[in-house]
Amino acid sequence: MNxxxxxxxxxxxxxxxxxxxxLDGVSFKLKKGQVFAIVGENGAGKxxxxxxxxxSYINDTGEIIFEGKKTxxxxxxxxxxxxxxxxxxxxxxVPEITVxxxxxxxxxxxxxxxxxxxxMYDDAKQILSDLSINLNPRSIVSNLSAAQQQxxxxxxxxxxxxxxxxxxxxxxAITVEDTENLFNIIRGIVKKGTSVIYISHRLKEIFQIAExxxxxxxxxxxxxxKVSDTDESDIVxxxxxxxxxxxFGEKSYSSSDEVVLEANNLTRRGVFSNISFSLRKGEILGFxxxxxxxxxxxxxxxxGLDKLDSGEITIAGRKVNIKNSTDGINKGMAFVSEDRRxxxxxxxxxxxxxxxxxxxxxxxxxxxxxxxKKESAIAAKYVEEFSIKTPSIEQLVMNLSGGNQQKVALAxxxxxxxxxxxxxxxxxxxxxxxxxxIHTLIKELAKSGMGVIIVSSELPEIIGMCHRVxxxxxxxxxxxxxxxxxxxxxxxxxxxxxx
Amino acid sequence: xxxxxxxxxxxxxxxxxIKFFFSQAMLLIMIILFIIMSLVxxxxxxxxxxxxxxxxxxxxxxxxxxxxxxxxxxGIDLSAAAIMGLAAVANVMLQQYGYAVSVIVAIAVGVVCGxxxxxxxxxxxxxxxxxxxxxxxxxxxxxxxxxxxxxLTSRPQPIYSFIGSANVFGFPVIIIFLIITMIITGILxxxxxxxxxxxxxxxxxxxxxxxxxxxxxxxxxxxxxxGLICGIAAVVLTSRISRVRVGQTAPYLFDVIxxxxxxxxxxxxxxxxxxxxxxxxVIFGIINNSMAILTVPYEYQQLIKGIILILAVxxxxxxxxxxLLYQ
Numbered sequence: 110m111n112x113x114x115x116x117x118x119x120x121x122x123x124x125x126x127x128x129x130x131x132l133d134g135v136s137f138k139l140k141k142g143q144v145f146a147i148v149g150e151n152g153a154g155k156x157x158x159x160x161x162x163x164x165s166y167i168n169d170t171g172e173i174i175f176e177g178k179k180t181x182x183x184x185x186x187x188x189x190x191x192x193x194x195x196x197x198x199x200x201x202x203v204p205e206i207t208v209x210x211x212x213x214x215x216x217x218x219x220x221x222x223x224x225x226x227x228x229m230y231d232d233a234k235q236i237l238s239d240l241s242i243n244l245n246p247r248s249i250v251s252n253l254s255a256a257q258q259q260x261x262x263x264x265x266x267x268x269x270x271x272x273x274x275x276x277x278x279x280x281x282a283i284t285v286e287d288t289e290n291l292f293n294i295i296r297g298i299v300k301k302g303t304s305v306i307y308i309s310h311r312l313k314e315i316f317q318i319a320e321x322x323x324x325x326x327x328x329x330x331x332x333x334x335k336v337s338d339t340d341e342s343d344i345v346x347x348x349x350x351x352x353x354x355x356x357f358g359e360k361s362y363s364s365s366d367e368v369v370l371e372a373n374n375l376t377r378r379g380v381f382s383n384i385s386f387s388l389r390k391g392e393i394l395g396f397x398x399x400x401x402x403x404x405x406x407x408x409x410x411x412x413g414l415d416k417l418d419s420g421e422i423t424i425a426g427r428k429v430n431i432k433n434s435t436d437g438i439n440k441g442m443a444f445v446s447e448d449r450r451x452x453x454x455x456x457x458x459x460x461x462x463x464x465x466x467x468x469x470x471x472x473x474x475x476x477x478x479x480x481x482k483k484e485s486a487i488a489a490k491y492v493e494e495f496s497i498k499t500p501s502i503e504q505l506v507m508n509l510s511g512g513n514q515q516k517v518a519l520a521x522x523x524x525x526x527x528x529x530x531x532x533x534x535x536x537x538x539x540x541x542x543x544x545x546x547i548h549t550l551i552k553e554l555a556k557s558g559m560g561v562i563i564v565s566s567e568l569p570e571i572i573g574m575c576h577r578v579x580x581x582x583x584x585x586x587x588x589x590x591x592x593x594x595x596x597x598x599x600x601x602x603x604x605x606x607x608x
Numbered sequence: 609x610x611x612x613x614x615x616x617x618x619x620x621x622x623x624x625x626i627k628f629f630f631s632q633a634m635l636l637i638m639i640i641l642f643i644i645m646s647l648v649x650x651x652x653x654x655x656x657x658x659x660x661x662x663x664x665x666x667x668x669x670x671x672x673x674x675x676x677x678x679x680x681x682x683g684i685d686l687s688a689a690a691i692m693g694l695a696a697v698a699n700v701m702l703q704q705y706g707y708a709v710s711v712i713v714a715i716a717v718g719v720v721c722g723x724x725x726x727x728x729x730x731x732x733x734x735x736x737x738x739x740x741x742x743x744x745x746x747x748x749x750x751x752x753x754x755x756x757x758x759x760l761t762s763r764p765q766p767i768y769s770f771i772g773s774a775n776v777f778g779f780p781v782i783i784i785f786l787i788i789t790m791i792i793t794g795i796l797x798x799x800x801x802x803x804x805x806x807x808x809x810x811x812x813x814x815x816x817x818x819x820x821x822x823x824x825x826x827x828x829x830x831x832x833x834x835g836l837i838c839g840i841a842a843v844v845l846t847s848r849i850s851r852v853r854v855g856q857t858a859p860y861l862f863d864v865i866x867x868x869x870x871x872x873x874x875x876x877x878x879x880x881x882x883x884x885x886x887x888x889x890v891i892f893g894i895i896n897n898s899m900a901i902l903t904v905p906y907e908y909q910q911l912i913k914g915i916i917l918i919l920a921v922x923x924x925x926x927x928x929x930x931x932l933l934y935q
């Protein structure tokens with residue numbers, strides 16, 4: 110293969126769904142042994158493109174040229190035959206069996222109808238060490254972390270002699286060190302001649318790992334560039350089609366000294382201990398730290414979703430006893446979970462039903478029946494106020510984009526006029542445009558006097574939004590940062606224990 | 609661009625049609641069955657037979673309202689027929705103390721049974737299938753013990769058979785009773801706070817919990833209401849059949865579940881309505897009535913019922929996958 114020929118060429122790929130032109134003439138060319146990044150906001154067409162490459166969808170028009178030959182990918186099996194492997198955000202591993210069994214799932218070495226266990230473990234060990242993945246092939250997958258499971262997926266794809274590995278948001282659920290490790294392994298497989306198509310929201314990573322980047326917007330290719338010829342703000346500009354400027358803007362600090370929430374020695378055995386802090390009116394307080402450090406668990410316990418073993422909570426000067434989430438809401442708190450799909454909203458409910466679920470008592474008529482008229486009016490008000498993009502308030506929430514689902518979740522929580530708003534990973538998996546809208550909204554809420562707690566793994570978000578940040582490590586409050594002391598390095602050092 | 613818009617619009621209309629067709633599939637099947645039977649037999653489409661059709665399934669219809677509520681809450685009550693049996697025994701045995709006492713006690717028995725189910729399922733968090741399987745035997749055994757396994761005979765005074773046998777302006781009271789039960793449970797589900805919460809818990813109990821809903825109280829409530837409705841169904845039963853024997857009510861369970869699932873209330877919870885159950889009831893009623901008119905032997909009737917429940921479950925599964933696709 111000479112240097113001009115490409116491993117894969119996608120030319121003018123289009124895909125139409127009822128009512129949406131998901132892809133509209135997308136083209137890009139991938140070389141052997143290259144890391145190629147594809148970025149774009151949610152709904153830009155990234156997933157559709159991946160699904161065409163992996164055989165889940167068939168393109169309407171356009172051609173796919175693989176190793177110089179025109180080809181068509183009609184089903185996942187075709188993609189596998191060509192050597193195109195996709196690693197999705199949710200792993201497809203079998204949790205109850207070993208690493209080696211997963212790597213060789215469906216093609217275990219056999220002789221005379223008998224599984225050759227020893228050979229399988231030896232082969233797996235060889236593959237893992239080739240890729241410098243530090244894992245025991247005999248470990249049970251369910252005992253491993255998300256990051257380790259991802260590495261097994263890579264080993265599995267690699268052992269199938271994958272020519273192209275597509276990675277969809279590989280770092281969305283793993284920590285910074287794990288990301289570094291993942292990148293080293295990606296660099297290793299690329300050196301061995303495998304190409305990687307890398308999809309991510311995190312633009313910083315593109316600059317660390319990718320050689321080329323293609324930016325999609327509204328189903329079209331807006332730019333394809335060498336990563337070394339561009340920078341982050343350039344890419345963001347292409348993604349949103351406008352210059353969004355400083356992502357976070359001014360921090361308007363209201364100087365109120367009035368404390369809305371005070372936590373005293375909160376402890377949940379084995380999870381976190383002796384957590385004390387206070388939250389002032391109009392303040393945005395950040396909880397930083399690694400995933401699994403206990404940040405989410407602390408705020409969930411404050412809201413009443415988990416039990417506290419000891420400690421005191423005071424809201425607006427009054428000691429409160431919070432036994433469950435109903436108490437949490439009644440005492441003036443609101444909580445938006447990090448798991449939007451499962452916990453924040455009810456997918457099978459309409460926008461209207463989701464927004465009013467906390468307000469049911471206020472929308473019933475005198476005889477105790479729900480007044481659809483009152484309900485619709487409230488829902489319509491919030492849809493307007495938060496500019497939720499939906500065809501109507503009768504739309505099922507499951508049909509909205511992630512950003513709009515999050516706005517529905519926020520609208521629901523704010524309908525009770527809480528004093529304290531707790532947001533766990535408020536912009537996880539949300540595109541740049543909607544992210545900015547949500548950030549602006551949070552700031553306005555703080556300005557209006559609400560106390561806001563944000564738990565976030567995104568350091569720029571924590572630094573850009575918060576007046577004060579608490580770093581949690583292994584269930585303990587390690588350090589507090591004032592607004593002038595916030596740096597990514599400082600927070601990261603505290604989170605991993607180099608203080 | 610306008611070309612794309614035009615295609616998109618026509619696709620939307622097409623999608624709308626398909627969506628409407630599937631959402632109303634059971635209504636269409638009901639109408640088709642009705643037309644076919646009217647053509648096959650001249651005995652079918654007569655006022656008398658239509659009344660008869662509904663009289664035959666009225667008790668099932670009342671019970672199906674309660675079962676719909678439980679299934680929307682992502683549960684099922686395998687003891688429903690046993691609750692009705694126990695309440696019916698209590699009802700007949702207490703008729704010597706007057707109509708009001710017998711009715712109140714029957715309903716109270718239903719509520720207590722529902723409470724027992726609810727306690728173990730919602731508070732102890734035991735598996736609902738096993739709990740109701742156990743209480744099914746428990747309630748039936750209790751009925752056998754208190755009735756000493758005798759046949760019990762309802763009192764002959766007209767008040768005791770009013771709901772089951774009387775007509776008002778020539779219209780059977782039992783059908784009026786069924787319609788009222790459906791309207792009340794329908795309003796309960798669609799228009800009250802409790803109903804809305806039940807849908808939320810049934811669809812996604814984790815999100816419901818985060819929304820401050822006391823999920824175990826909601827589930828508890830669904831079983832208690834089902835028990836209450838089974839108690840009411842017992843009163844209807846004794847007003848229609850004068851001789852009550854324990855064990856006689858057992859086959860009702862199968863039919864009630866068939867009706868609810870046939871209507872399209874999802875076994876995965878959170879989706880369903882009394883309207884759907886009403887359509888399931890009419891379809892079931894037509895098939896049931898037709899088999900009698902066409903004198904299908906009993907064993908074949910059972911065979912057909914089994915096939916219908918399998919088809920209903922396939923329809924439920926088909927709907928579930930369609931929803932996943934939309935997600």
